[in-house]
Amino acid sequence: MPELPEVETTRQGIRPNAEKQTIEKIIIRNGKLRWPVPEKIATLLKDTTIDNIGRRGKYLLLQTPKGTLLIHLGMSGNLRILPQGSPVQKHDHVDIVLKNGFVIRLNDPRRFGSVLWHDINEGGVSEHKLLSKLGPEPLSDEFNSDYFYQLSRQRKMSIKSFVMNSNIVVGAGNIYANESLFLSGIHPEKLAGKLTKKQCETLVNNIKQVLAAAIEQGGTTLKDFLSPSGKPGYFVQKLNVYGRDGASCPQCGATIERIIQNQRASFFCRKCQKK
DNA sequence: TTTATAACCTGAACGC
DNA sequence: TGCGTTCAGGTTATAA
Incomplete structure (x- = not known):
């Protein structure tokens, strides 16, 4: 479910009622997530205050005086703020x-x-194993065409895989990778190392724009995404290619195609996007 | 070092 | 209705 805009929407949604608040208790009903939820947090964080709710890539960071709780929503997760006693x-x-x-x-x-x-x-949370190798935030100045061009040189992976690689840049998930490539007129199977400087510049700008616009809209609603307040996102109405295979390209009218790359669906217009 | 593949798990949608 | 198949927004560990 969540890509970066959804995670950011979640962060903004829970902040007003959760930041600077004190934890009464933590209930772990099922700790068998991707990795086991450490049981010690229940005792460790009792009576501790959440100083700040931050985000790094798709990780939500609940900072306390004792350390940081990292929450990742995976493919289907969702974090909501509810009145105590809401039915489980x-x-x-x-x-x-x-x-x-x-x-x-x-x-x-x-x-x-x-x-x-x-x-x-254990030091700053940025030193955490899962965060230390992450690329820059897509909306930061650090993520620019020079950086992107240099890193892509000699790379033989497809540009789609490259864009979705969190060591290159965080937050460009499947939907936004597809949309950015469409807007840039670049075929998803084009090799990353073959992009010109100009194409890198266009693509970087489009990644930034697509993500910024999606955040503005409150994320993309696919199936069941709801922001913490329970409102759906509206970005799905703006998608040009994602999930539109068989439909006509909004730019040229040709048929949108669907292929599988790295076990993920890619959508593109053969006429508008060149290898 | 780089790239590709398998794995984690549930549920919705679809075809028969 | 029911069963089997396919697909899904992410990311890591491991293999090649």
Whole structure:
């Protein structure tokens, strides 16, 4: 479900009721997520205050004086802020109960998500194994055409895989990778190392624009994405190619095609996007 | 070192 | 209705 805009929407949604609030208790109903949820957080974080709710890539970071709780929503996760006592539903795996009467609730049917702990004694959270190798944030100045061009040289993987590689840049998931490539007129199977400087510039700009626009719209609603307030995102109405195989290209009218790359669906217009 | 593949798990949608 | 198949928004560990 969540790509970066959805994670950012989630962050913004839970902040008003969760930041600067004190944890009353943590309930782990099913700790068998992608990695086991460390049971010690229940005792460790009792009576601790959430100083800040940040984000790095698709990881939500709940910072406390004792360390940071890393939450990843995987493919099907969703984090909502609810009044305490809200009925527990299927796949509600973890509750962070706050003293202000709200609860941060993690629901994740496929359990590809994760809840991990980085202790303050282990240094800054950016040193965490899962964060240390991540590429720059897509909307930062650090992610620019020079950086992208240099890293892509000699690379033989497809540009689609390259864009989706979180070591290159975080946050460009399947939907937004497809959309950015379409807007840039670049075929998803083109080899990363074959892009010209100009194409890198166009692509970088489009990745930034697509993600910024999606955040603005509150994320993409596919199936069941809801922001923490329960509102759906509206970006799906703006998709040009994703999920539109068989339909006509909004630019030229040719038929949108669907192929599988790295076990993920790619959508493109053969006429508008060149190898 | 780089790239490709398998794996984690559930549920919705579809065809028969 | 029911059963089997296919597909899904992510990312890591391991193999090649």
